[in-house]
Amino acid sequence: MFGFSFKPRNKGKSAQTAKERLQILLAHERGGNGSSPDYLPMLQRDILEAIKKHVHVERDAVDIRMERDDELSSLEINIELPGGRTVQSSASS
C-alpha cells in the first residue's frame, strides 16, 4: 500500500542534536468493502496507549494526521521522544 523509503532526516546533523523519534503509519485499504468499519480511530487510541506503557510521551510531542477517501484511510503519528527516558526510570533532566 505504501511506497516508502527510509530517510533518517538528520543525517547531516551531529548525533548530539539529533532527536529521538517514533513514527507510525497506518493504512486501511477497504478493497471495495464499503461496509467495513474504520479501524484507524480505534487503533490510534490503542497504539498511543501501548507506546505510553513503554516510554514517557509529552502531550505536545505527539503529531497526528488522518486522511480518508472512499478506498483508503491513513493515519500518521509522529512522536518526539525525550531522549529515550523510559517510564520506570526516575532520571530527571
Place this chain on the structure above:
Amino acid sequence: MFGFSFKPRNKGKSAQTAKERLQILLAHERGGNGSSPDYLPMLQRDILEAIKKHVHVERDAVDIRMERDDELSSLEINIELPGGRTVQSSASS
C-alpha cells in the same frame, strides 16, 4: 522519517476482487542515543493485540518484517483482513 506515498495497489482490479488490507509501519530513529531501548518488538506485540480486539485476524494473514541499523529500527506489519468481519459479528462466510 519515511518518505512515503499512498498507492492503492489494486486500482485496476474490480472492487469485488480487491482485498481489504491493513498496513502498519513503525520507525524508531534513535538520534544518536545508543542507550535508548528498542521499542519496536514490544510495540509489535501490543499493536497486534490492539488490532485483534477490533477485527478477526487469521494467523497466516499477518506478514511482519523488521529491520535495524545503528540509528533506525523499522517494523512493517501487513495484514489481510477477512473482508471486514469484526470479532463480534457472527456472520459466517
